[in-house]
Amino acid sequence: MVVSTDRRIVVGVDGSESSGRALAWAADHADATGSVLEVITTWEWPTNYGWAVPFPEGWDPRSDAQKVQDQAVEPVHRTHPSVTVRSTLAEGNPAAVLVKASQGADLLVVGSRGHTEFAGMLLGSVSEHCVTSAHCPVLVMRD
Helix, strand or coil: CCCCCCCEEEEECCCCHHHHHHHHHHHHHHHHHCCEEEEEEEECCCCCCCCCCCCCCCCCHHHHHHHHHHHHHHHHHHHCCCCCEEEEEEECCHHHHHHHHCCCCCEEEEECCCCCHHHHHHHCCHHHHHHHHCCCCEEEECC
């Protein structure tokens, strides 16, 4: 398939089973449409709200996120060698990062952790925020 850099599919990956399925679907779609696949994994330092939070010595959330992303993307390279994959690590809230990345994208693909509808209404979620705020169509891969 000929790759057009004008077409871009953004997919959020966090190591969950649903994000793995979202990535697999997005890779299939990128292959079928000749799109570039942009894989985004976010990380944040936990907020402590003024309390001293002990972190394990040498703990590096960015490095952990990189490992999650590398493990998720490796099979895509094997199964879809013709797809151009751009991997991005970003510090910040996952929903905000994905919505920003959706600017100019043809599609945003995210997994769903499978919270109940009621919990989703009360707590919100990354997928819900993306659906209501993204700059492009959003596909939510549910369990």
